[in-house]
Amino acid sequence: MPNTAHYRDEAAKRLDPMVRDYYAGGAEDEETLRHNVTDWEAIGLIPRTFRDLSEIDLTTRLLGQRVTAPILTAPCSFNRLAHPDGELGVARAASEAGLIQVLSTASSTSLEEVAQSVPDGTRWFQLYCYRDRELTLSLVRRAEEAGYSALCLTVDVPVPGNRERDIHNGFHLPDDVRWANLDHVMGPEAAGSALSAYIKERWERDLSWATIGWLQAKTSLPLVIKGVMSAADAREAEQHGIGGIVVSNHGGRQLDGSISTCRALPAIGDAVGGGPMAVLVDGGIRRGSHVLKALALGADAVMIGRPYLWGLASDGQSGVTAVLSDFITELERAMALAGCRSIRECHQLEWMAQ
Numbered sequence: 524m525p526n527t528a529h530y531r532d533e534a535a536k537r538l539d540p541m542v543r544d545y546y547a548g549g550a551e552d553e554e555t556l557r558h559n560v561t562d563w564e565a566i567g568l569i570p571r572t573f574r575d576l577s578e579i580d581l582t583t584r585l586l587g588q589r590v591t592a593p594i595l596t597a598p599c600s601f602n603r604l605a606h607p608d609g610e611l612g613v614a615r616a617a618s619e620a621g622l623i624q625v626l627s628t629a630s631s632t633s634l635e636e637v638a639q640s641v642p643d644g645t646r647w648f649q650l651y652c653y654r655d656r657e658l659t660l661s662l663v664r665r666a667e668e669a670g671y672s673a674l675c676l677t678v679d680v681p682v683p684g685n686r687e688r689d690i691h692n693g694f695h696l697p698d699d700v701r702w703a704n705l706d707h708v709m710g711p712e713a714a715g716s717a718l719s720a721y722i723k724e725r726w727e728r729d730l731s732w733a734t735i736g737w738l739q740a741k742t743s744l745p746l747v748i749k750g751v752m753s754a755a756d757a758r759e760a761e762q763h764g765i766g767g768i769v770v771s772n773h774g775g776r777q778l779d780g781s782i783s784t785c786r787a788l789p790a791i792g793d794a795v796g797g798g799p800m801a802v803l804v805d806g807g808i809r810r811g812s813h814v815l816k817a818l819a820l821g822a823d824a825v826m827i828g829r830p831y832l833w834g835l836a837s838d839g840q841s842g843v844t845a846v847l848s849d850f851i852t853e854l855e856r857a858m859a860l861a862g863c864r865s866i867r868e869c870h871q872l873e874w875m876a877q
């Protein structure tokens with residue numbers, strides 16, 4: 524069965540180099556991007572034995588919602604750059620697999636079209652907070668009305684990261700890919716090289732608790748905060764009654780030099796794991812065994828980003844289905860080999876740095 528590296532290589536053959544770099548790249552020297560991947564290798568699990576492994580149960584609950592496995596598709600902008608199936612292909616693949624899709628504000632298919640086309644799917648809406656509060660609220664209302672079950676507020680883009688590959692390539696959106704959720708407010712300049720200036724000007728930089736409290740008061744949806752890397756921030760989030768956090772450095776696309784998410788996770792797991800707030804992690808997760816490591820280090824679930832984009836670029840919706848099903852098969856096998864019959868037992872697995 525192909526692994527994610529296979530889909531990465533297939534995607535690289537098919538994608539326009541500008542898009543390939545947009546997907547693959549990180550900020551500046553891409554140190555964080557590399558460490559996100561390699562640091563999972565530096566974790567060793569201590570398998571348990573003497574257990575009846577005839578039944579392995581991967582199901583779990585996130586914010587009260589039942590999922591087939593603790594894996595979500597991370598919010599990634601402009602899925603239609605990969606393949607015309609775009610966000611709809613990802614929505615169908617995730618729904619058929621029983622997994623949650625997190626749809627980006629910068630989706631190339633509108634949040635309503637995704638919800639109407641794949642009504643059975645469970646999905647969260649990833650929100651970028653705009654300085655224009657009415658605009659932010661209009662996105663929140665639309666997500667609520669369309670049946671999204673959580674808001675995932677991304678807090679690690681106070682300013683755009685310095686993505687030198689994109690600057691070098693003059694990254695821009697082709698004519699047939701658009702900011703589908705924000706067509707009415709995004710001018711043509713926001714599709715081209717001025718995108719970064721546009722974000723700087725319009726996105727909220729004040730993501731203090733006053734702003735987040737304002738958002739909490741305006742919605743009945745649970746809030747998941749994406750981009751938490753410190754245990755102190757995780758504790759603050761818990762004190763403010765946040766539904767979940769995603770330990771994330773935006774796939775190495777924001778602060779180059781940030782620690783990897785794998786290294787950030789244990790302290791956060793110690794601080795808030797097992798409490799009322801769901802702890803998710805993303806960044807560099809490429810194998811089912813990495814998912815198992817994340818669970819052992821304190822996460823309740825993981826998000827995967829680039830791997831599903833590679834599947835989408837390789838073979839549209841079927842490629843996403845293949846990638847998600849590989850992750851589930853690998854996780855189930857890794858759990859059996861480590862002596863874990865349930866997600867709860869994965870949390871109890873011992874590990875050490877190696």
Ligand SMILES: Cc1cc2nc3c(=O)[nH]c(=O)nc-3n(C[C@H](O)[C@H](O)[C@H](O)COP(=O)(O)O)c2cc1C
Nearest residue numbers: 546597598599600627677773774805806807828829
């Ligand atoms: C091409 C691309 C676009 C992304 N767009 C968004 C986005 O719109 N919103 C967001 O919160 N994160 C975005 N991210 C970050 C992902 O949600 C996620 O944090 C990251 O991809 C996880 O790392 P991985 O790609 O190594 O799995 C993007 C990542 C990539 C690679």
